[in-house]
Amino acid sequence: MQLVPAMDAVYLWGEGPGSPSHVIALQLFRPPEGAGPELLDALHEGMTDPEHVKRSFRRRPVRSWSTAGQFAWVVDDDIDMALHVHRVGLPRPGRVRELFEHLGEWHGVPLARDRPLWEAHLVEGLADGRFALCTKMHHASFDGVNMGRHLLGGLSTDPSARGGTAPWMTPPAQRGVPRTPRPESSWGETARGVVDAVGSVARSLPSLADAGYTALREQSVALPYDAPATRLNGPVSSARRFAGDSWPVDRLRSVARRTGTTSNDVALAMCAGALRTYLDERGELPDEPLVGMVPVSLEGTDPHGAAREGNAWAAVLCGLATDVDDPLARVGAVHSSMRRSKDLMASLDPVSASTVSALTMGGAVPISVPGLPRLPRPPFNLIISTVPAARETLYLDGCELTDNYPISMVLDGQALNITIIPYAERMAFGITGCHRSVPRLQRLLVHLETALADLEKETADLDAPA
Numbered sequence: 001m002q003l004v005p006a007m008d009a010v011y012l013w014g015e016g017p018g019s020p021s022h023v024i025a026l027q028l029f030r031p032p033e034g035a036g037p038e039l040l041d042a043l044h045e046g047m048t049d050p051e052h053v054k055r056s057f058r059r060r061p062v063r064s065w066s067t068a069g070q071f072a073w074v075v076d077d078d079i080d081m082a083l084h085v086h087r088v089g090l091p092r093p094g095r096v097r098e099l100f101e102h103l104g105e106w107h108g109v110p111l112a113r114d115r116p117l118w119e120a121h122l123v124e125g126l127a128d129g130r131f132a133l134c135t136k137m138h139h140a141s142f143d144g145v146n147m148g149r150h151l152l153g154g155l156s157t158d159p160s161a162r163g164g165t166a167p168w169m170t171p172p173a174q175r176g177v178p179r180t181p182r183p184e185s186s187w188g189e190t191a192r193g194v195v196d197a198v199g200s201v202a203r204s205l206p207s208l209a210d211a212g213y214t215a216l217r218e219q220s221v222a223l224p225y226d227a228p229a230t231r232l233n234g235p236v237s238s239a240r241r242f243a244g245d246s247w248p249v250d251r252l253r254s255v256a257r258r259t260g261t262t263s264n265d266v267a268l269a270m271c272a273g274a275l276r277t278y279l280d281e282r283g284e285l286p287d288e289p290l291v292g293m294v295p296v297s298l299e300g301t302d303p304h305g306a307a308r309e310g311n312a313w314a315a316v317l318c319g320l321a322t323d324v325d326d327p328l329a330r331v332g333a334v335h336s337s338m339r340r341s342k343d344l345m346a347s348l349d350p351v352s353a354s355t356v357s358a359l360t361m362g363g364a365v366p367i368s369v370p371g372l373p374r375l376p377r378p379p380f381n382l383i384i385s386t387v388p389a390a391r392e393t394l395y396l397d398g399c400e401l402t403d404n405y406p407i408s409m410v411l412d413g414q415a416l417n418i419t420i421i422p423y424a425e426r427m428a429f430g431i432t433g434c435h436r437s438v439p440r441l442q443r444l445l446v447h448l449e450t451a452l453a454d455l456e457k458e459t460a461d462l463d464a465p466a
Helices: 004-011 037-049 096-107 142-153 187-218 249-259 263-281 327-346 350-362 443-459
Strands: 021-030 059-062 072-075 085-089 116-123 131-138 240-248 289-297 313-320 380-384 399-405 416-423 426-434
Touching: 004 021, 004 116, 004 187, 021 096, 021 142, 037 085, 037 116, 072 263, 072 350, 085 142, 085 249, 096 399, 096 416, 142 399, 240 249, 249 263, 249 426, 263 289, 263 327, 263 380, 263 416, 263 443, 289 327, 313 327, 327 426, 327 443, 399 426, 426 443
Parallel strands: 085 116, 289 380, 380 416
Antiparallel strands: 021 131, 021 399, 059 072, 116 131, 240 426, 289 313, 416 426
16 A cells, blocks of 8 residues: 555545546547457557556555545455446437547546546547547546656557557556556555655755746746636536547647747647637626646656556646737737746756646645635636657557547636647647536637637748747
8 A cells, every 4th residue: 555645645635526636538549441340359458458457557545544544545355347447338419529529528527536547438429430548547647748658558550560559458568567566655655755855845945945936936937826807717517518529740740830839839829829719709708818737747748658556746827818819919929928938947947847736736626625715816817738648659468559638637716627649649638627617619620720710820921940
């Protein structure tokens, strides 16, 4: 038994019936030519062999007197796969719309804590012949980068390769390798770790204070509680909606080259433009710019790196310039805001960066605790994440992975979440929202296209900067 690290335990402590702390990964596959119904039978059989489930997917949280009321991980050696992997048939006509509706309903159901914190739906019945693998994982177990590594680690760039695995299964090449037992932490070791952590924070305070003073003096970065109050920042219901679409990465790269920015900056500017139009058409566009929280990995973003457990990221705030009408000025403002925030994080040691993130995210806690008074301003308006993925087309036993969408967390005070995943030369935008707080959520997809088209129009005659 090991205590759950503080950064991971936050997702367990903060979870409620209407605010589950999980993410769903939607992967759409196209079977190879001539494949019959036995294909899904074979895939399902390979996904439900309990002997080869990864240790990371055997952990479940417990609390007792022996853990002093704190969360700890225990490993289930006897896992019941019937509780974790389900075959689901879509109702007619089997459009992607029906799939999105199914995922919205499923997203509102928290994971049971009496077993490992994940589930999967193998969905068939899509009218175009594809099938979907939908994997629900708790954020206490993995951050976005490591979820992506598990999701793609069992796939191949070779369409003729066989022996692919689902995210929770150990790849065949690693089977038979003895597991190295992980030593359990004694209370003395845990206490020393806490003391060391407090000491590290104390030693980092001078550099942290200096960076904070500089940021305030120069007003160089977006700060918590600079965000205006919007419909995105109230209580949420348990009903969820999801919408997703993808755009060719080359379209974003072309704009980035002409504006001297990055593809990620352009993606953020697309979100900013879409949010501006969405709120404006409802007569709710604030005079002040919206602020997005953008997670930044502290352990690298290589999608082919070794998958790890837990969370290691820092919270960066980005001014979205939704008060600016000019698309070019908006992408420039987004680029400058992200650059300054990243420069600030780069000037800090890892402990200081984590402390800044905790202070930033800590502002969202009072919003999600029932009974506490509402603050006049939210710490930020929404979370916009970019998760790295493979550029090559991937296959699961000859089945082409055509689409790869994230369906992320929605919390009280944060009714909208946009997560962006580049895959196979396309940039996929997954939009998750509270059904009540973000009506007609699918309109954001239309506005994303409009925002990109506006940027293309404004940059058509520009030369790329030297």
